[in-house]
Amino acid sequence: MKDSHEQRIQNQFGAFCVRVLKNEARHIQRDYASLLDQEKPLDELTASELEQTAVWDDYFMDEHVFEVLGLPVVVTGNVLADALAQLPEGKRDVILLSYFLGMTDREISEKLHIVHQTVSKRRLVTLKELYEYLVKEGFEWPDM
Incomplete structure (x- = not known):
């Protein structure tokens, strides 16, 4: 059972x-x-x-490449790239080498074959010109 x-x-x-x-x-x-x-x-x-x-990527849309001493320098931002493009090559090179490639004034003076004090003076004058250009173009500065 x-x-x-x-x-x-x-x-x-x-x-x-x-x-x-x-x-x-x-x-x-x-x-x-x-x-x-x-x-x-x-x-x-x-x-x-x-x-x-569809999905559209906008990577690299606002990246611009400048060449300094045979080195590519990538600048992000259309307004900044336009401002840098307006500069004479010597002034632009000092800014790109200093701020984008992190070189010291001494290194820049050796690479560009100019006097050390000229690098410092050129950078200060160029920064003022860049500031004036950006203000004229309506660039809004971030709050600090």
């Missing part, structure tokens, strides 16, 4: 498992059909729909 009772419980459990699996399979099929109704192949999208899916 114990064997038939265990057999009946195993059969009930087996039937329960089959029902659960069938129901789960039905739910998966329903969910899959629902997804297929919502999805559309890319080749069936209109130009307008396809454009809505």
